[in-house]
Amino acid sequence: MAMYQKPSGFMSRVMNRGIRFAVERLGRSPGGAQSLTVRGRKSGQPHTIPVNPLTVDGQRYLVAPRGNTQWVRNLRAAGEGELHLGKKVEHFTASEVPDDEKVPFLRAYLQRWAWQTTSQFGLGKDASDADLARIAPDHPIFRITPR
Secondary structure (H helix, E strand, O other): OOOEOOOOHHHHHHHHHHHHHHHHHOOOOHHHOEEEEEEOOOOOOEEEEEEOOEEEOOEEEEEOOOEOOHHHHHHHHHOEEEEEEOOEEEEEEEEEOOHHHOHHHHHHHHHHHHHHHHHHHOOOOOOOHHHHHHHHHHOOEEEEEEO
16 A cells, blocks of 8 residues: 655644635635545545646646545545635546556656655655656556546
8 A cells, every 4th residue: 555644733734724725715826736625435525635736748637745645545436526726616537647657747746846745755856767666656646637
């Protein structure tokens, strides 16, 4: 099973709430963030968390820097979700990217957000393909397609 890095209390209680407020209430996207809402796999209730959607060659992806998180498990089960930015809501379906195809997406994600996520990946934006392939199984990636 892929690893999971639990966020600190400061990250989950302060930073994530602040980012969600900026994204959902103010319609601002700090660093490209949006709010992901996905149905809980057990409760069926919606759960929302800030994420950084990645665009590569015109296609959008969600990368899980912290690994096999709750949103990852919920998205796997639901197969669909919503991205929010202000009043704009994008409904999408999701398909998981196989481990052997993840290297270019991990590289693009680190190029864009290394300043936020280097500690979760354990690698910087100049990591080798071999290092990215080594960590690929620990970081789920979903291709998202608008519904």
